Amino acid sequence: MSNNSIQAPPPDVVRSAYAELIVTDLAASRRFYVDVLGLVVTYEDDDAIYLRAFEEYLHHCLVLRRGPVAALGRLAYRVRSADEVDAAEMFYRELGVRTERVPAGAERGIGEAVRIEDPLGFPIEFFYAADHVERFTQRYDLHGAGAIARLDHFNLVVPSVPEARKYYESLGFKVSEDIQDSDSTVYAAWMYRKSTVHDVALTGGDGPRLHHIAFATQEAHQLMHICDHLGAVRQSDRIERGPGRHGVSNAFYLYLRDPDGHRIEIYTHDYYTGDPDNPTITWDVHDNQRRDWWGNAVVPSWYSEASPVLDLDRRPRPITERAEAREADVTIGADGFSYTRAGDALAGGGPVGFKLGEQV
Ligand SMILES: O=C1C=CC(S(=O)(=O)O)=CC1(O)O
Numbered sequence: 001m002s003n004n005s006i007q008a009p010p011p012d013v014v015r016s017a018y019a020e021l022i023v024t025d026l027a028a029s030r031r032f033y034v035d036v037l038g039l040v041v042t043y044e045d046d047d048a049i050y051l052r053a054f055e056e057y058l059h060h061c062l063v064l065r066r067g068p069v070a071a072l073g074r075l076a077y078r079v080r081s082a083d084e085v086d087a088a089e090m091f092y093r094e095l096g097v098r099t100e101r102v103p104a105g106a107e108r109g110i111g112e113a114v115r116i117e118d119p120l121g122f123p124i125e126f127f128y129a130a131d132h133v134e135r136f137t138q139r140y141d142l143h144g145a146g147a148i149a150r151l152d153h154f155n156l157v158v159p160s161v162p163e164a165r166k167y168y169e170s171l172g173f174k175v176s177e178d179i180q181d182s183d184s185t186v187y188a189a190w191m192y193r194k195s196t197v198h199d200v201a202l203t204g205g206d207g208p209r210l211h212h213i214a215f216a217t218q219e220a221h222q223l224m225h226i227c228d229h230l231g232a233v234r235q236s237d238r239i240e241r242g243p244g245r246h247g248v249s250n251a252f253y254l255y256l257r258d259p260d261g262h263r264i265e266i267y268t269h270d271y272y273t274g275d276p277d278n279p280t281i282t283w284d285v286h287d288n289q290r291r292d293w294w295g296n297a298v299v300p301s302w303y304s305e306a307s308p309v310l311d312l313d314r315r316p317r318p319i320t321e322r323a324e325a326r327e328a329d330v331t332i333g334a335d336g337f338s339y340t341r342a343g344d345a346l347a348g349g350g351p352v353g354f355k356l357g358e359q360v
């Protein structure tokens with residue numbers, strides 16, 4: 001995919017702004033996202049629930065829409081002005097991907113927008129105008145102990161991380177961190193427009209698929225409360241990975257699976273990346289602490305499972321297999337208890353690379 005011939009400038013993306021998830025049981029999803037996660041309902045009807053987090057004043061950051069098959073309906077980036085919606089239309093028409101202009105209200109609470117099937121196969125919307133609603137930042141009378149502050153990022157499963165990185169760099173995103181190995185295979189990358197570690201993460205795998213949507217909290221104890229709440233309602237099986245401390249991003253993290261299996265990350269305390277010379281951190285795929293700073297295992301489902309994505313006609317996108325090595329196949333760190341340091345030779349000729357003995 002070459003962008004050499006593109007004349008039109010890319011849209012000025014501010015941040016990841018909302019996602020639309022297709023869910024098969026709206027009531028069950030409501031019990032998870034509202035009753036457990038505590039997201040605020042801006043609007044709901046029989047077909048959809050519009051949710052926002054406590055620091056947000058736009059109409060929603062998440063749309064749960066009832067449908068026959070659980071999938072990603074749309075990811076939306078907010079751009080800096082109405083003119084940038086025009087820029088998005090010009091940029092993508094020149095790029096030659098499917099591009100549609102939709103009127104204000106095509107999505108409740110959102111103004112005029114441009115929707116595309118991006119070069120990576122994802123359904124993306126660029127918008128500026130949106131309804132403002134009450135911001136509950138200091139409505140501590142409404143916050144639960146697990147209060148979620150805002151939407152933070154999207155994590156996308158893509159067959160080629162370098163190809164996806166090049167596309168997002170053409171949109172002005174910069175890389176904060178990535179995971180490589182000694183032959184320069186790239187397994188993952190984190191890219192940003194807002195001044196944090198990422199708005200979008202690229203995870204090497206069969207795609208296009210949605211790996212997860214992440215929400216930020218102010219404090220780590222809010223993640224713990226969500227775990228305690230899930231335990232109290234006997235839904236601890238919604239906890240897939242964590243809580244723990246990431247190596248990449250340094251964020252405290254928790255991964256949950258919603259009633260349809262969509263993965264949701266609750267995430268806090270990453271770091272500032274806003275200076276122009278913010279350095280990129282590259283992790284070795286064999287570093288046991290890259291994905292969990294404490295060296296805890298990454299459960300296999302975290303590498304293998306993700307949500308299918310729909311095209312603009314709401315049909316599931318075909319999946320392309322990753323051609324390069326897969327992290328779960330090559331890593332010797334933070335995955336199913338393997339744990340080795342370069343040059344290790346365990347005493348007594350035992351298996352090299354297992355923490356606490358071989359567990360899988
Ligand atoms: O947001 C993230 C930050 C870090 C990590 S990792 O597991 O530490 O690589 C995963 C993640 O992409 O979900």
Ligand SMILES: [Fe+2]
Binds near residue numbers: 155
């Ligand atoms: Fe994440």
